[in-house]
Amino acid sequence: MLFNSIEFAIFLPVVFLLYWFVVNRSLKAQNFLLLAASYLFYGWWDWRFLSLIAFSSVVDYVIGLQLHKTEVRKKRRLLLTLSILTNLGFLGFFKYYNFFVDSFVDAVSVFGYHPSPNTLNIILPVGISFYTFQTLSYTIDIYRRTMEPTKNALAFFAFVSFFPQLVAGPIERASNLLPQFKKKRIFTYKQGSNSMRLILWGLFKKIVIADNAAIMVNQIFKEYETLPTSVLLVGAFYFALQIYGDFSGYSDIARGTAKLFGFELMINFRVPYFSRDIAEFWRRWHISLSTWFRDYLYIPLGGSRGPKWLIIRNTFIIFVVSGFWHGANWTFIIWGFLNALYFLPLLLTKRNRRNLDTVAEGRWLPNLRELFQMGITFTVTTLAWVFFRAESVSQAFGYFKAMLTNNILPDNFFFFPPYLVVLIGIFILLEWFVFRHDNALERIQTKPAFIRHLAYVTAVLAIIFFMPNEAQSFIYFQF
Numbered sequence: 001m002l003f004n005s006i007e008f009a010i011f012l013p014v015v016f017l018l019y020w021f022v023v024n025r026s027l028k029a030q031n032f033l034l035l036a037a038s039y040l041f042y043g044w045w046d047w048r049f050l051s052l053i054a055f056s057s058v059v060d061y062v063i064g065l066q067l068h069k070t071e072v073r074k075k076r077r078l079l080l081t082l083s084i085l086t087n088l089g090f091l092g093f094f095k096y097y098n099f100f101v102d103s104f105v106d107a108v109s110v111f112g113y114h115p116s117p118n119t120l121n122i123i124l125p126v127g128i129s130f131y132t133f134q135t136l137s138y139t140i141d142i143y144r145r146t147m148e149p150t151k152n153a154l155a156f157f158a159f160v161s162f163f164p165q166l167v168a169g170p171i172e173r174a175s176n177l178l179p180q181f182k183k184k185r186i187f188t189y190k191q192g193s194n195s196m197r198l199i200l201w202g203l204f205k206k207i208v209i210a211d212n213a214a215i216m217v218n219q220i221f222k223e224y225e226t227l228p229t230s231v232l233l234v235g236a237f238y239f240a241l242q243i244y245g246d247f248s249g250y251s252d253i254a255r256g257t258a259k260l261f262g263f264e265l266m267i268n269f270r271v272p273y274f275s276r277d278i279a280e281f282w283r284r285w286h287i288s289l290s291t292w293f294r295d296y297l298y299i300p301l302g303g304s305r306g307p308k309w310l311i312i313r314n315t316f317i318i319f320v321v322s323g324f325w326h327g328a329n330w331t332f333i334i335w336g337f338l339n340a341l342y343f344l345p346l347l348l349t350k351r352n353r354r355n356l357d358t359v360a361e362g363r364w365l366p367n368l369r370e371l372f373q374m375g376i377t378f379t380v381t382t383l384a385w386v387f388f389r390a391e392s393v394s395q396a397f398g399y400f401k402a403m404l405t406n407n408i409l410p411d412n413f414f415f416f417p418p419y420l421v422v423l424i425g426i427f428i429l430l431e432w433f434v435f436r437h438d439n440a441l442e443r444i445q446t447k448p449a450f451i452r453h454l455a456y457v458t459a460v461l462a463i464i465f466f467m468p469n470e471a472q473s474f475i476y477f478q479f
Contacts, residue, residue: 001044002473003253004206011041016260020187031158031181034261038163042127049125052090057160059086060135064149064156067142076143083139087132094124096328126477127167129325133292135160138174140296147175155181164257168250168476170268170288177263185262197441198256200459202249208462209427210245211472212420213238221389224399228407232399239389240382241424244273246475247286271435273381274359276373278342279352281381289325293318308348315347316340326388331396335387342380364433423466 001008015037023029043050063083067076141147150156159178165171220227220235227235251268258265272284282290301314316337323336346352359374360366366374390396441455 001041003250003257004203004472007044011037012257012260019261027182027184028154030185031154034163034181035154035158035161038158038161038166041163042161042166045126046123052125052128053131053161054157056087056090056132056135057157059083060139060160061149061153061156063139064142065151067139068149080139080143084136087136091128091132094128130169130171131160131166133171133289134174137171137292137296138178141174150178150182152182162258162263164254164261164263165265168247168254168474169286170251170254170266171292172265172288176266180263187260187262191259191262195256195259198252198259200256200456200463201441202252202254202256203463204249204459205245205252205427206249206472206474207468208423208466210242210249211468212423212466213242213245214472215468216417216420217242217389221395221399224395224402226406227402228410229403230408231410232403232406236382236386238420240273240378240385241427243385243388243475244269245427250474250476271431273378274374274432274435275377276355276359276370277346277351277377278339278380279346280355281377282339282343283356289322293322297321311347312344315343319343330393331387331390334393334396335384338384338387342384358435423462 001011015033019030019033023033039050039053042053060083063079067079070076070079138147138149142149155178158181159172159174162172162177217235217239220231220238224232224235248269255265255267266288268286268288270284270287272281275281275284298314298318301317302310303314304311319336319340320333321336323332323334323339326332326335343352346354359370386399387393387396390399441459
């Protein structure tokens with residue numbers, strides 16, 4: 001079920017009314033309703049994969065209890081290994097089986113051996129990368145003794161399958177989200193208004209910016225061999241905005257939807273394209289994933305402790321693994337490797353934690369130095385996005401080749417539709433002048449009612465007017 005679909009527009013108010021007006025006197029009943037609604041939400045796509053999320057929940061719930069009971073180190077390691085192998089086993093089979101088989105066939109064919117690839121017609125379960133990491137963090141934290149397991153199976157199952165963030169995050173830690181299922185929730189007008197502002201702004205970013213940019217991106221990447229350099233550069237720029245509007249829009253809708261039910265999810269994006277270096281960018285982009293890799297992979301590998309070569313190795317590991325997490329394609333691995341290369345100069349010069357504050361702190365506009373830094377960071381990030389968007393490595397390199405060898409300017413400006421240029425310009429200005437707030441619509445909550453209502457109506461009208469004929473799936477649903 002898509003957030004931007006008619007089905008969800010019916011599903012959400014029905015669940016909301018039942019939650020607050022029918023089962024509101026019982027916390028257990030509310031949690032059961034959320035669990036049932038989450039399974040319906042997930043099963044709407046393909047009910048057969050409900051067994052995966054249910055099985056993963058059972059395994060980690062039981063292992064969590066057993067980890068807490070035993071003090072035997074060997075047994076604790078065995079239990080943790082079982083949790084990791086179960087979760088990563090499902091993830092590896094459904095997401096990476098064909099990739100490894102095809103890669104092996106390609107590798108041995110270099111030596112003249114051409115085996116027949118025994119690949120399967122495997123459907124990738126939506127959201128498996130997200131809820132797998134969410135449940136893994138639960139058992140790892142119990143193993144580390146940084147949290148205690150819950151004996152409330154209903155709360156745990158609802159935590160794993162919580163529908164607002166089930167299929168595309170944020171990847172919540174059990175220490176943050178699980179306790180919220182155990183305490184009474186109260187709905188307030190302020191909470192409701194904040195929820196609706198988040199949802200509206202998320203829909204604006206998704207439908208008005210991302211989906212309209214996607215129309216141009218799809219056409220440009222399809223015809224890249226014959227298009228001039230300027231159009232290819234615009235295509236990369238459009239995709240940078242598409243993936244940001246698409247993914248951060250989803251995160252805003254997820255947070256707003258969770259607020260409607262009395263839950264607080266972590267902020268997953270903090271205007272990353274206003275970053276002054278690549279390290280700052282990764283502190284602001286997909287925060288739930290980057291912090292997950294930091295806490296559960298980078299630090300256990302040694303983090304920034306030890307000799308320089310070890311720190312460099314650890315950095316490349318987390319970036320490459322992060323790329324691989326996104327999909328079973330060499331394009332994602334190269335994308336991760338490129339970001340590691342971008343990060344390397346900052347690491348070697350110990351400047352990777354230089355920009356911990358907010359750009360243009362205390363000022364309306366950035367100075368020339370900050371503007372240059374943001375421009376460079378955005379440019380290299382956008383070029384790396386070409387590998388992320390390309391369907392194959394050959395297409396990505398072909399795109400760059402065409403960018404360097406084709407004509408510079410197009411014969412006409414068909415690829416520069418004025419309406420999209422205006423929309424993107426307005427969006428960037430809004431992001432800049434309100435980026436210290438949670439979202440653009442939050443900034444106006446202290447303004448007169450006329451201004452607030454005008455902004456809301458404008459956003460709604462823009463969504464209706466610029467909505468594509470068919471609902472567009474979110475990019476991160478495939479991960």
